[in-house]
Amino acid sequence: MTTIDPGTLMGPLWTLLAYIGLGWLAARRLAVDPRPVATLLIYLVAPLTFFRGLIQGGPTPAYLLLTAALFAVASLIAVIVHRLAKHGFAPHESALLAFSSGTGNTGYFGLPVALVLLPPQGVTLYLFCVLGVTLYEFTVGFYLSARGQFSVHQSLVKIARLPLVYAFLAALLVSGLGLQVPDAVMRGMAAFPATYTLLGMMIIGMTLGRVSVREFDLRFIGACVAIRYGLWPLLSLAAVLGLQAVFPLSGELALALLLIGVVPMAANVVVVAMELGIAPEKGALAVLITTLAAPLLIPLYLTLMMRAVGL
Template structure:
């Protein structure tokens, strides 16, 4: 019980940023589009560049984003195949996209900064690239199946500034170039800013949300099952296989992988719901519920895992 309360006290302040985000739009009339652009086009590239240039590149590290890209893609394809018969519109496409990812950035980075030292926090951010590439390749294609081509999806990836930040950081890292300590301290501050503003964006997206008669219980139940049961069980099974057979990773990497598996749903689904003409309340309510649920769910799962001491 003591460990649970300790973990709960650690993560609860992060969720206060959601309230601040809601207030900033509702009362201060802050434009959420401006904040989103700031996060996507300035903060995210700096955070990824700083992490990529700082980590020690080896085959084990390279395999982490590749693993999650494959896992996310497999989960999305499986979900779409099994669930497409349940809806006549593009709901199953949005569900499949959501099933294949998690809130690895906005929720995950602040948690990684809490539970890991800066070295493993950078490895976490580097690994997060697997989720980013999934969301803009396999995930985007599945979510937009029938409306967009593979070429259009890939063009979306090419336009991402975060991609070029990663490539530049990787090239400099491989060639032994490092950033000065003073500059590293400066760029490290962007990780905290990214996490704060990212969580605030979740709160901003709730403005205008109303009780909807279109509350889709089936959508919510399937989303929760995949995210909060399938994901951790699948990752724990992989950890078991690695411990007993492959021996690729260490205990710190296992903790990081497990953290990825217990994060709430990603808020990208709201954007996709709008894109496909599906009432965004369906995705917004599901994401809100998963985020609230994760306040208790995450510390419980960490306790069951044994803590992140």
């Protein structure tokens, strides 16, 4: 397989855009406040979604190594961008840019694409990579975002209150001890992944419903696009080529890593910005632009990158 059909991405794209449109209508016509929705996502929906996913995936040392590697890469990128951005952007803008630089829409957008492109084993590998990015979002990424508005102590207190880290540790404990989560509980949590996607994308629309023309910051959006569609594809390609040079790398893992590098900006950029009050309108515009560009850029990127790594 050396080409990606753009039609593969149209289903996920139109679904996500429809959710954004629903959010816009909710804000403009129903005056829905997105802040409580962001709080609900961060403190309830996201932790239960990833607890369920981790339990179902059956974590192994090899899978968790992938999680740790993606967490480390995302954190390193964000720290470097934060140091550089402080010299050219306002504190809240540099904090938001740093957060967005370490993550992407690996879940809402990337997962439906992974389900089409990858076999079940590859999807599992992809999910554990996504878990590393998500852990970054709610630890290092959240801290860097909070530092644009709060002191070090206040930022650490906010991280300590985030339940996703505890959900991750609880899932590891349950799996490590061989405990069985009752089927009724797992069935009850089955609704959370879809809820996570729906509310996460609707928040973008709710935020866009409040955006005025003056919120369009070409310099900020340009930096976001350059990192997401310039830096990340190059890093993912270099990672795959480097790993192939050291030991045999399965095609499923190679494609999973490449996909991590080409997804659009994360919707959680808006969720976290909304929770912390750091320029959510600018974040929403940048997320929307990179999402609209996805069906044009991702097939091209993946086709060229797959040829480069011999897939």
